[in-house]
Amino acid sequence: MATVVRCLSWFTQRGLLAVVCLAGCHAEAPAPAALNADIFLSPDTALIRGLVAPSTTLDEMLRAHGLSADAVGRLIDAARAVFDPRRMRAAQPFLIERTHDGGLRQFEYEIDAASFLRVTPVALGAEALRAEVLPIPRTLEEAAAAGMVDDATPSLFQAMDAAGENAELTMALARIFAGEVDFNTEVQPGDRFALAFERFVRPDRPPTYGAITAAEFINDGRLIRAVRFTPPGGRPDYFDEQGRSLRRFLLRSPLKFEPRITSRFSLRRLHPVLHTTRAHRGVDYGAPTGAPVVAAAGGTVVSATYDSANGRMVRLRHAGGYESYYLHLSAFAAGIRRGARIDQGQAIGRVGSTGLATGPHLHYGLQKNGRWVDPLREHRNMPPGDPVPSTAMEAFRAARDGALERLSSAHASAMSAVVTTSN
Incomplete structure (x- = not known):
């Protein structure tokens, strides 16, 4: 039947x-x-x-x-x-x-x-x-957005939302300027942003984002711009108006999302579990259990182990005498084992509270030539990556000039929207 x-x-x-x-x-x-x-x-x-x-x-x-x-x-x-x-x-x-x-x-x-x-x-x-x-059949279109952090939108996430975009684009923008701005502590009312980006449109799904092609951020009156450019034989990267790289040897943060710093590097700190004063050789980032942790720099896995104090811990060795440590993880990422090669930004584990921890967080430590250093200060002192080669400067200038035009259009559209709303 x-x-x-x-x-x-x-x-x-x-x-x-x-x-x-x-x-x-x-x-x-x-x-x-x-x-x-x-x-x-x-x-x-x-x-x-x-x-x-x-x-x-x-x-x-x-x-x-x-x-x-x-x-x-x-x-x-x-x-x-x-x-x-x-x-x-x-x-x-x-x-x-x-x-x-x-x-x-x-x-x-x-x-x-x-x-x-x-x-x-x-x-x-x-x-x-x-x-x-x-x-997947989809249409690529160019888009732009601009906004300002103010009393009504006091975070970068809220300002981007008011501009009609979402958190995914917010974090992409923050990653571009992570070497120049501490988005955890330095964003303040009056800061402005503008960006030009790719958007993929499908008839059956909401649009998705492609690459940010140009961006600018005004932080406390200081203007920083970024242009996406692919040097000959290289990979796409972001450069300032003069062709200097915005990339650093170390990532600003080993978390994929905007973290909350709960304890900074200190030579004397009251340990929250042992209640004794001891050196705190690293930075603690408050984050929910399961949040992805990434390698601050490319290198090799020295160890991925567990002990009663540090919990699950990954230790990575990098160029220049650096080693980074990631403590209290809830889990290791697939393939994280001794001798494995790791790229900068590659997932190595997930936030947890294993070992001597009062709650879920990541302890991030950094050594240089066998001595503990402040990861935040070390990052600030890092020189930028390679600039645009002189042989590619003409192509870069053309890309830059087009990018600046798109950013100017984004600003004009944002101002028009503000005027329309106020009327």
Whole structure:
């Protein structure tokens, strides 16, 4: 009988989850409780769209939505040729089209904002499957924004929100100027920003951000500008108007988001657990458990260990006689083991409260030639990276002049919006 009836529907924490089965079935379909999906029926197939739930494997997700064990095995084997199923992330969209006997018509999973995995039979009814990673159709447009930190919007996040953009763009802006401005302590009312950036537009999803192509920040009356430029044979980076690099050897902070400093470097500090006065050779950043911790500079993992005082700790060795230490982690990132090569900004673990810690935070320590140094002061004293090569200055000046025009347009648009609002 071709008639299909709806057997059960309920709500999960993530929204409405609809489960269907064929007429005449004697048992309710098992609830794929780990998933959030909508199911659309045709006489021959079921089309399932949803979001991957936390702690769900690809195997579990496919079986929960009615693919046969054989189809699941063949799909995963095919996918492995182009995508590691272990990289599947929660909250990413997926699509399953299956026959009512558990066969696969197509499977899609959105890897990131730019690409998706598709697995389909090589021909209708064939058992052999084809897996591809394909670009997501989207339109690239240039956009601009500008704003000011004031009493109504006292943080950079709020000022960016008032400009019509979100926290992702805020943090990208902060990363560009992290070598020049301490965004934890130095942002104040009257500070202004403007930026030109790429935006990817899709018909089925909210826009996503591309690269910031130019930016400026006025901090306490001091103007700092950044232009994105790719030197010949190099990687895209940010430079000031004269072509000097804004990159530093050390990141300003080993946390991916705007951190809150709870304890600075000191040679005498009352230890919060032991209640004794001892040197505090590093900086403590208050952050929630699980917040990602990144390498302050590129280098090699010396150790990733646990002890009762420091908890889970990663120790990295860098060029120039530097070593950095990351204490009280809740977990190590995948691949963090002795001898592993690490890039600047690569995830090495997650914030926790292991060892002698009163709450979740990151203790970040830095040694230079075997002596403890203040990470914040050391960062401020770091020379900038390589400037634009003299052979590329003509191309850089052209990029800079175009960037400054876009920033001027951003300022004009922001001022126009202010005038319109006040009227």
